[in-house]
Amino acid sequence: MSAYKVADAKNLIKLDAMENPYCWPEAIQQQWLETLKNSAINRYPDPEARILCDALRNSNRLPEESALLLGNGSDEIIQILLMALPQNASVIAPEPSFVMYKQIAQSLGLNYRGIPLLSDSFDLDLPAMLANINELQPALIFLAYPNNPTGNLFDAQAIKTIIASAPGLVVIDEAYAPFADSSFIDSLSDYNNLLVMRTVSKLGLAGLRLGYLIGPIALLEQLHKLRLPYNINCLTQVTAAFALNNADFLRQQTENIRQERSLVFNALQAIANIKPYSSSANFILFKTLGASADHVFNSLKQQGVLIKNLSRQGGVLENCLRVTVGKPEENQAFLKALQAALMLN
C-alpha cells in the first residue's frame, strides 16, 4: 500500500483537481470576514454543526424525514461508512470511478471488487453488476453520479434496479451535482437502503473539506456513533454556512463553468485525433487517438498547464486525460497547448 500522491502545481495553470477557479467577490469576502469575527476559535465547535446543517438542508431542499452526517470531505464519510461494515463484508463499485472507494475499503481490509464500465459509453454493465451483487451480497455499493473520471450520468433506471436488488446499502455519490441536471435526492423516500453523498468542494469550497451524507434517520443514527464527535472545525462550519446562505455568487460561477464546458467540449471535438466524452461534471475526459496520452500530458505540463493523466490506470482509460473546466483564459491556454502538443508529436 502506498500513500495517495498529489501533484505539485506551483506556477502551473491548475486544471487537474476539479476546482472552481473563481475567487470570491470582494463584498462577499468582506461580509465573510465580518462573520468570522464572532467565531470562538478558543471553544470546541458545535459537535452537531446545527447552523451548518440547517444551511445544507435549505440549499439542497432536503426531505424533512432525512438525516445528515457531515465529514471532512467525502473521504471521511466514505471511511465512516466502511468502518461501519463487518470485517468480512464486500464492497462493490463500478470502475473506473472515484479512487477513494477502493483505497479506503482496502485499507480497512474489506473485500472490494470493481466492476468494469462498458468500454464505449462508460455506462453501467447492469448484468455484470447484478451478477456480482448476487454472488458477493455486498454490504455497500458506491455509484458516482455523475461518475468521476468519466463525467457521465449512469442510466437512472439501471441505478434503480441496483438499489432494488442490493442486499445492503447503496451510496449515490453526487459530488458533481452542481454541474448535473439529475439527482437521487428526491428518490430518498422511495428506499430504505439509499444514501446520497454530496460535498461543497465542486461548488467552489474545496478548501473547507466538507462532505455530507443524506439518508434515513435510523441508519444515520448508527453511523453517527462512528463519527468523531468534533469532526467539523468551527471555521469550516461558519464559512460553509455563510457561503451556502449567500450562494448566488457560487451559482453564477457554476453557470459560467457549465457554459465554458460546452465551449471546451466543442473545441476538443473539432481537434483531429482527440475524442472528448460528454460530461455532466466540471471536467472533460478525452482520449488521444493519434498520440500517447503520456506525451500530451508532459507537453502540456511543460507548456505550463497541469491536467490529470489517467492513462496509467489502463483498461478503458488507456490514453485518457482529464481536464478540469477553468476560467475562459485558462481553457484557451489549455486548448492552445493541446494543439501544440499534438503538432509536436
Next chain:
Amino acid sequence: MSAYKVADAKNLIKLDAMENPYCWPEAIQQQWLETLKNSAINRYPDPEARILCDALRNSNRLPEESALLLGNGSDEIIQILLMALPQNASVIAPEPSFVMYKQIAQSLGLNYRGIPLLSDSFDLDLPAMLANINELQPALIFLAYPNNPTGNLFDAQAIKTIIASAPGLVVIDEAYAPFADSSFIDSLSDYNNLLVMRTVSKLGLAGLRLGYLIGPIALLEQLHKLRLPYNINCLTQVTAAFALNNADFLRQQTENIRQERSLVFNALQAIANIKPYSSSANFILFKTLGASADHVFNSLKQQGVLIKNLSRQGGVLENCLRVTVGKPEENQAFLKALQAALMLN
C-alpha cells in the same frame, strides 16, 4: 455502543471542556483576517500542510530527525494509529484517562484493556502495567502526560520503564503540555517505539481541531498511508500557522491560566469537605467528601456554572468533579456557587 454525548452549555459559564476562555486581542484578530484574505477557499488545501508543519516544528522545537502527522484533533490521530494495527491487536491505557482511547479502540474491534491507576495518587500502577504488557503484548499503549481527568504527571521513570518494556508503540499524549513543565519530546531520539501526541486545543485553538503526532520518520511514513490525503482544511492550516507564529498572546493567556489554577486550587483546599488534586493541566479534579458529586454538579448547573461530572464513571472517580480553569471572574463565580451548593446540601 452509543454516540459520544456533548453537554449543551447555552447561557452557562462554561468550565467543562478545558477550553482557554480568552478571545483574541483585536489587533491580532485584524492581522489574522488580513491573512485569511489570501487563502484560496476554492482550491484543495496543501495535503502536506507544509507551512503549518514548519510553524509546529518551530513552536515545539522539534528534533530534526522527527516527522509529523496532522489530524483533525487528537481524535483523528488516535483513529489513524488504531487503524494501523492488526485486527487482533491489544491496546492498553491506564484508567481513568482520555475516553477516546477506549472508545475508538473498541469501535474498531480491537482488544482494549484499561489498567486502574493507584487510587490515592492517580499514579501508574507500574507492576500492573508491566504484568499486562507481558500478558497482552500490546501493539499500542497510550499514556496521557499530564493525565486527563486527573491532572497529574505520571512518574517519568515509570513511563521510561514502560517504553523500554513495550513490544509495540507507546504514545505519550501531551495535550496539556502548555500547562506542564515536563515533556517527552526530548526523549524521542532515545527510543524507536516512542511517539508524542499534541494538540493546539488547550493552547487556545480548540475550534480549529488540530492535533499532531511526532515520531520517527520511518514509522510516521507508514501512518501517513492511512491518513486521508486532504484531512486538514485550508482555514485551519492558515489560522493555526498564523497563531503559532504570533503566539505571544497565547503564551500570556496560558500564563494567566496557570496563575489562576494556583488560586483556584488553594481556594478549593480551603473549603471543608472538598479534596482537590494537584494539577499540571488547565483543570482541577476534586472530590466531594461530604456531599454527593451529582448534587454538587446539578446545583452548580442550576446556578449557571457548567463543570464536568465524572462520578458516574465510578471507581477512583466516585464523587469526583472536574473544573476547567477559566477567567478570574468565572473562577470566582464557580467557587461561590460551589460553596452555595455545599451549604444547600
